[in-house]
Amino acid sequence: MKAQETDKFAAIGNKVPAVRTHLLEQPVPAPLPFIELPTENRPSAAFRPMEKLDTEEELRAALDSMRKKFMPFMRDLAPAIPQTRIKVNLDSFAWKQEKGKADWQQVRIPHYGEPLGKAITFYRTGFDVTPEMLAKGAVFIHFKGVDYKARVFVNQQYVGSHEGVFAPFEFDITRVVAAGKNEILVRVENDEPMQRNGDKLYAATGPGYDEPQRGWHHCPPGMGIYQQVYVEARSSLHIHDVFVRPIRNSDTAEVWLEVNNTSTSRKTIAVQHALYGQNFNAVVYEHSLYKPSTVQVPGVGDLAKTTDNVHKELQMGSGVNFLRFRIHIPGARRWNNETPWLYQLQLTLLDEKGNALDARKQSFGMRSFRMDTLHAPKGSIYLNEAPIRLRGANTMGAFQQSVMNGKEDQLIDDILLAKLTNMNFIRMTQMPVQEEIYDHCDRLGLMTQTDLPLFGVLRRNRWIEAVRQAEEMERLVRSHPCNVIVTYINERFPNAEGNPQRHLNTYEEFERFFTAADQAVLMSNPDRVIKAGDGDYDPPSPGLPDNHCYNGWYNGHGLGLGEMFKGYWIPVKPGWNYACGEFGSEGLESVEIMRKYYPAAWLPRNREEERNWSPSKIPAAQTGRFHYMWYNTQHSLEDWAQASQQHQATITQLTTEAFRRNDRMVSFAIHLFIDAFPAGWMKAIMDVDRKPKKAWYAYRDALSPLAVQLRTDRFQAFSRDTVPVEAWIVNDLNQSPAGHVIRYQLEMNGRTLFSNMADARIEANRSTFQGFIPLRLPRVTSPQDVTLRIALCDPVGKPLHESSVVIKVYPRPAAERRKVWLARKTGPAAVLAEEMKWEVVEDAARADALLVDDISDYNSKYDALVAAGKTMLLLQASPGEYNIAGKSFAVNKCSMGSYYFVSPLTGHPMMKGCAPLGFRFWYDGGKQLIRPLMENMIKSADLTEIISTDNISWGKSATSGKSMAVAEAQYGKGRIRICQLLLQNRVLYNPEAWRLASKLVI
Secondary structure (H helix, E strand, O other): OOOOOOOHHHHHHOOOOOOOHHHOEOOOOOOOOOOEOOOOOOHHHOOOOOOOOOOHHHHHHHHHHHHHHHHHHHOOOOOOOOOOOEEEEOOEEEEEEOOOOOOOEEEEOOOOEOOOOOEEEEEEEEEEEOHHHHHOEEEEEEEOOEEOEEEEEEOOEEEEEEEOOOOOEEEEOHHHOOOEEEEEEEEEEEOOEHHHOOOEOOOOOOOOOOOOOOOOOOOOOOEEEOOOEEEEEEEOEEEEEEEEEEOOOOOEEEEEEEEEEOOOOOEEOEEEEEEEEOOOOOEEEEEEEEOOEEEEOOOOOOOOOHHHOEEEEOEEOOEEEEEEEEEEOOOOOEEOOOOEOOEEEEEEEEOOOOOEEEEEEEEEOEOOEEEEOOOOOEOEEEEOOEEOOEEEEEEOOHHHHHHHOOOHHHHHHHHHHHHHOOOOEEEEOOOOOOHHHHHHHHHHOOEEEEEOOOEOOOEHHHHHHHHHHHHHHHHHHOOOOOEEEEEEEEOOOHHHHHOOOOEOOOHHHHHHHHHHHHHHHHHHOOOOEEEEEEOOOOOOOOOOOEOOOOOOOOOOOOOOHHHHHHOOOOOEOOOEOEEEEEEOOOOOOOHHHHHHHOOHHHOOOOHHHHHOOOHHHOOOOOHHHHHHHOOOOOOOHHHHHHHHHHHHHHHHHHHHHHHHHOOOEEEEEEOOOEOOOOOOOOOOOEOOOOOEOHHHHHHHHHOOOEEEEEEOOOOEEEOOOEEEEEEEEEEOOOOOOOOOEEEEEEEEOOEEEEEEEEEOOOOOOEEEEEEEEEEEOOOOOOOEEEEEEEEEEOOOOOEEEEEEEEEEEEOOOOOOOOEEEEOOOOOHHHHHHHHHOOEEOOOHHHOOEEEEOOHHHOOHHHHHHHHOOOEEEEEOOOOEEEEEOOEEEEEEEOOOOOEOEOEOOOOOHHHOOOOOOOOEOOEEOOOOEEOOOEOEEEEEOOOEEEEEOOOOOOOOOOOOOEEEEEEEEEEOOEEEEEEOEOOOOOOOOOHHHHHHHHHHOO
């Protein structure tokens, strides 16, 4: 991606949610009780660090154990049903584009890819129809999925059309086929998505296609027949669909049966049905008979006079007929993540003489899933009437590619890998997927959320089409116990994203769409839990509030990183729980993956090129531009991979643990799980070869159902400081185990400095604060890392989970005898002078350094003092363009939030001995949490950098030169220094801030 091109997703990350914020309130952390855990040394409490799964070999062994545990649920133990249909798969087509003079070329189905945008392609093939097929009575052509609009012609006759990327559809072609050779032609039409000036209901993901520049990064809206196509001969009276709806709090289910009659005469039928265990041995019942009938009341009648009522036999009219009856399952086994028991209902359609016309089987799970919208806090969710919290990930293309490529084993492993990550659900992000995926999630016990493919906006002229597709979405997923939630739109924007002339542009208009879509969905499944929006930029929307939060990558997105870590959340509807449908950060792939798959043009050819290589060489990668906000520039492929993955792991742990501590956060999903292609979407925590990045290990550990955590806002401190560290237990289980203890110890240089223990307090399905560990840091003579480690142990002492936090300890500095002159008596410079214990003098000539809060306080009359050898320090200059002592520079506002990191690795003598990440996540003593350390930066070709940074922009700055956080210029015998870092309220708590402040006034 070229620097001047707009990065749509970064731009979204920099948006400010709009207009109805007066209806919201910000969740704030509850005050913690004053509980201090003992810190005197108790040697008997010491423990060895746990062995955690942290290598690929251990992962593969764990995956093998998962296969052994869950593959029995993949079995199909029900008896075979009669084969009443004749099916002919069509998997080879000739294909061509409408434009150009290209010849027809042979392709295999599934087929997906370019052209993008407005385009038309054609598919054609032949198929044979036998007399046996015609004798069945009806012949259908069935498509499981075509992207986007399909117009179908058989033997040059138009038979039907369909719009939409995901839903199956079929047409009756009985009247146009004949015995022998027949031909089908499919005209497939593509369009730009709605957010890109088109009419296509398509969000920002599809299956992708194997082309590095655009196809790997699978947001491009491709096209094609990407699912199975077949011709099928059936009885003219046949089963169209079956949905088994479990009745909550009972051992009863309701069968919704659709019977299609392709003839014009009315038909009398009966349905023979049997029920079996699908993945367990059970015969619930056999040979039961259902005859469709209704109660007829003579005349107007009194409905209470049931003795006069008679049963009237129902006849199936032309088209689809909708029937319902109930079945009873004594002692029904419940479907859940750990025991995904499935039943199989088998139905045989009988004519009035008792002859079998058609047979169909339908698997289902006896489970309930509901959301409480009546009792505070609203939005609590329940699986089988037990509280549950959804912990998961987004998936975009990886599962779909497994199906398209016929890799069932890979799909199975991917689902099991999700479960191995301690996830219980997957968000089918912004697009319903192939039914094979839902089938496998049913069998392996992984819940899913399915999204309608809408992103940001909805075209005014297509809103009714969106309602129709919402119904199609529900009909696709309603029979699958795995699918627990449907969602209508991803990241809905206010004011139609600046295009009110094209899109729905007020909330009232969207509310009408939501209401209509709700009715369409609930008509197909009255029990469906609906979350109207995922990542709402125009809140509040109906139902569970959901915000996306990438504040560890799109800096400042949603709310401050430090505030989230402390326990705050984005403003939501009062009285509601909430969700975070997307969070995460980018982590590059390993060098092995880069060299295995990347085109040569993306990679360096020699060591010199590697030293100056940037990840911006990778199309759509953001690391090359965004890393300035989070970590240092690297100089080899390996270092880039390691640094980016370490940041991704850090943000993953920090965010996930914060969400686990927040009891109102009932659902969250990291973005993204498995990458569908090399460099497809590098926010994925597992690459295309299913090799985990560091963030995968971090996410898995943070999602441990019963876990212990440590939380502190201070990651550096002085010797003998006391740092309060919070201890927590987070529990997603619905049990409160007793007799557990927490053990904790402080370690440095391989030694345990102290250890102690306390009884654990564990509450069911919530987080519980255990107390503060008042950590008195040891005396050191040089910077040292100390590790506070905590373990949760069961009553016999077995460690169940462990967590740790590392704090860098610095020697406490001696008092400084510096004299400073202040341009103004109040402001950042005055606060800094007081905190640093500098002597403030009234005569500038007596001072070691002149401190100026802003350029407006600068006076050239002090230039002579600088030229004579003094230091002038300009603190936190406001945005603008300036010239001081002949040196030109600009001060620019950080374009993506205030920064939490700047880089000391400049080679400047002042930075010698600084920790590479010492200027990151500084604690603000005034706010008592992690706060940004820079709001504006310097841009100049005339100044020398002391600490570097860069602005995240898509165009060139008007001022040339480097971007810097701290810079200087020699002036005579003295120096002018400009510091944009926020040092006040930091120097007493962050030793690197103290050391910098001390050196700036020399």
